[in-house]
Amino acid sequence: xxxxxxxxxxxxxxxxxxxxxxxxxxxxxxxxxxxxxxxxxxxxxxxxxxxxxxxxxxxxxxxxxxxxxxxxxxxxxxxxxxxxxxxxxxxxxxxxxxxxxxxxxxxxxxxxxxxxxxxxxxxxxxxxxxxxxxxxxxxxxxxxxxxxxxxxxxxxxxxxxxxxxxxxxxxxxxxxxxxxxxxxxxxxxxxxxxxxxxxxxxxxxxxxxxxxxxxxxxxxxxxxxxxxxxxxxxxxxxxxxxxxxxxxxxxxxxxxxxxxxxxxxxxxxxxxxxxxxxxxxxxxxxxxxxxxxxxxxxxxxxxxxxxxxxxxxxxxxxxxxxxxxxxxxxxxxxxxxxxxxxxxxxxxxxxxxxxxxxxxxxxxxxxxxxxxxx
Numbered sequence: 001x002x003x004x005x006x007x008x009x010x011x012x013x014x015x016x017x018x019x020x021x022x023x024x025x026x027x028x029x030x031x032x033x034x035x036x037x038x039x040x041x042x043x044x045x046x047x048x049x050x051x052x053x054x055x056x057x058x059x060x061x062x063x064x065x066x067x068x069x070x071x072x073x074x075x076x077x078x079x080x081x082x083x084x085x086x087x088x089x090x091x092x093x094x095x096x097x098x099x100x101x102x103x104x105x106x107x108x109x110x111x112x113x114x115x116x117x118x119x120x121x122x123x124x125x126x127x128x129x130x131x132x133x134x135x136x137x138x139x140x141x142x143x144x145x146x147x148x149x150x151x152x153x154x155x156x157x158x159x160x161x162x163x164x165x166x167x168x169x170x171x172x173x174x175x176x177x178x179x180x181x182x183x184x185x186x187x188x189x190x191x192x193x194x195x196x197x198x199x200x201x202x203x204x205x206x207x208x209x210x211x212x213x214x215x216x217x218x219x220x221x222x223x224x225x226x227x228x229x230x231x232x233x234x235x236x237x238x239x240x241x242x243x244x245x246x247x248x249x250x251x252x253x254x255x256x257x258x259x260x261x262x263x264x265x266x267x268x269x270x271x272x273x274x275x276x277x278x279x280x281x282x283x284x285x286x287x288x289x290x291x292x293x294x295x296x297x298x299x300x301x302x303x304x305x306x307x308x309x310x311x312x313x314x315x316x317x318x319x320x321x322x323x324x325x326x327x328x329x330x331x332x333x334x335x336x337x338x339x340x341x342x343x344x345x346x347x348x349x350x351x352x353x354x355x356x357x358x359x360x361x362x363x364x365x366x367x368x369x370x371x372x373x374x
Contacts, residue, residue, distance in 0.1 A: 029072045030065070030321060032057070033098030035088035035113070040080035041230070042105045045255050049130065050075045051301045052291070052310025053102065056318070059294045066321050073314075078104055082112035090118040100317060100331070103129025103141065105253075107176050114140050125331040127320075128313045132253040134179035142331050143356045144313045148180055148251060151274040152224075154361040155249050156187055158272075159222055164247075168220035170199040170235045172227035181226045196220035199239070201231040209238040216242035223248045229255040233262025240267040252276045252305070256372070272365040276358065278346065279374035280308035285345020287312060305364075315343050316357060 037046040057071045078085035092098040128144040196218040199211040280303040324330030341348040364372045
């Protein structure tokens with residue numbers, strides 16, 4: 001009986017130690033939260049972004065995590081609704097005890113989160129929201145991607161080389177787009193280009209068609225669209241009736257799948273889009289190969305610019321966490337560092353006071369018959 005009791009005691013001690021290890025492992029996790037659109041207007045953008053983030057953290061956890069701590073990444077669907085995003089962020093901070101927060105999609109959602117009481121109380125820095133409008137939040141938000149102004153500058157510079165001098169603008173007039181519309185208008189004047197005309201996408205379909213027909217008669221070399229994905233699609237659908245081979249340029253947060261659904265795949269020919277990440281299908285850098293291999297290992301989704309952006313955003317955040325010290329935010333540390341950070345072929349050089357990690361911009365255009373070409 002004594003031998004049995006001794007064995008039982010050993011087993012109980014083993015079980016107790018095992019349970020303690022499990023509890024410690026759970027307590028020792030790094031909780032990263034994100035409220036993002038997964039089923040609303042920008043759901044496909046959000047799902048790709050989350051797929052890339054999840055892939056990196058999954059691959060990181062298989063190799064031991066960060067400084068011996070595994071990452072627990074929690075993504076909540078805010079459906080692109082500001083109030084829903086505020087609620088989800090509050091729950092992630094209070095209930096799940098998230099130590100780091102990744103941002104969602106669009107300025108309205110970001111505005112709501114940054115000004116919400118729970119986020120303000122947390123003292124955290126919101127990292128890498130996807131915003132395509134001119135907006136500054138100071139040190140409360142650290143962007144990964146370059147500014148929309150940088151994207152637009154690249155578009156203008158790219159077409160400058162082709163000798164393009166006449167520009168049309170298609171604009172969805174609202175408070176979010178107004179600053180960028182003004183920026184584009186000023187840039188046309190600054191570069192001494194000819195303004196061919198403006199299409200107001202908020203108008204009725206008949207008015208959009210009429211203004212598109214008038215713009216096509218002015219024969220612009222390029223039309224720059226300042227609008228969300230749906231409005232861009234509505235414009236293209238009408239404009240392509242009259243100008244099937246005029247360049248139309250959009251920005252990196254355009255949802256290309258939705259655009260094709262609204263305007264038709266044929267309408268995407270002769271369209272170009274700024275990109276803030278290298279070709280996800282490319283094999284020129286270590287991080288491109290790493291992203292491709294890990295997506296094949298952990299996910300079923302196809303590679304895209306957003307899965308790649310999510311992947312490198314997560315890799316950047318992991319480096320920030322490694323730099324974190326007691327009482328010091330690692331995100332602020334990398335935002336203020338002077339040296340270049342190499343993610344495996346993607347170089348990040350934060351500029352003082354910009355609160356943006358990357359300045360990389362490229363152009364991708366649709367091939368005839370579909371498919372982006374970088």
